[in-house]
Amino acid sequence: MVFYFKSSVVEPAAFVYVGKDKFENEELIKYGWEEDVWFHADKLSSAHIYLRLNEGDTWDNIPEDLVTDLAQLTKANSIEGNKKDNVTVIYTPWSNLKKDGSMAVGQVSFKDHRKVKKVLVPQRENAIINRLNKTKIEKQPDLQQEREDRRRELRKRDQAAQQQRRKEEAKVLKERQEKKWQKDHAYDDLFTEENLEASSNQNRPENWEDDFM
Template sequence: MVFYFKARPDSGDYTIFMGLDKHENEELIKYGFIEDIWGFDPTSSPTKVEVHAIPMRLGNKVNNVDVVYTPWQNLKKTASMEVGQVGFHNPKMVRTVRVEKRINEIVNRLNKTKVERKPDLKAEREAVNAAERAERKQHLREKKRREDLEKLDKERQADLRSYKNLMVAEKMTSNKEIASTNKSLQELEEDFM
């Protein structure tokens, strides 16, 4: 079971994901997204906070709690770690915020937006990956098309500036042909002009 909360609707539409326990959080860790920010009390399970971090621990009944925040891609999971346990690739990307006192109005506001779901996180991640791949392919096709059009345009411009089409045998007239027309020199000059 995963709990979903809407946070800070006044400054943007942010979603907080929270696993029921460390097993659900393990799935959230495994199928996270690059834009995710993770926030958790180091003494408990991590909570996935999408896009924006809220400096508080849901359901925490104590004061003076440190909340650790880091981007999802900074989470480090090794085979020797317990379920729900994570480390960090780069400690410089980790921020700790001390929550001095639980603010009930924030917790109550978040709890009003609480939704419980049993998502297929793997399928959601695969769908997003497929959409991203399709978008990249579309951009590559568009880029290739633009490059091909630019190449054709450059070739056309080069042909226009080139003299190769001026001296084509089919467009040339010999002096014998001109003489056979029985035109006077003045008529030939007028035709030329």
């Protein structure tokens, strides 16, 4: 089971999802998207909270209000952290998560610790949690299929973009070739047989020089 939330502090509303338990978290780790940012209580047990970024957004430039929402939701979904003040929440891109066979179910590490950010949550803010909980939906998705569908969509986009680039490049090349041909043949009409005869003195009348006297 996966819980879905929406945060309305940004426009369009941010898409957030949470694993129900450690086994579901394992699936989320495995089938995350490149656009996902992972949130977790630092050094405490908590749910794995994921923010799915909108296209064009980056994980290191998430609006402050949205980070606050995710941090509050993370704290609220930690049994121990929910009871404490001054809880630190960490977040990093899904692609930075590291998982190997020696780790327990739901446990992760990081490929690059420099890509991990921290935010301090002084205390629980019920107004935020209540607002987010009103958007809560439970689903049982096929995470693997969803990711395969997404990757298929991205491949189609890339192929379409490549085809468009090739068309534009071919158009530019054709225009350059036409301009070069026009430049190379700009004086061709001046040297036609008709023009050469018209400019030849041999075909002029005997008194043609009188015109200049």
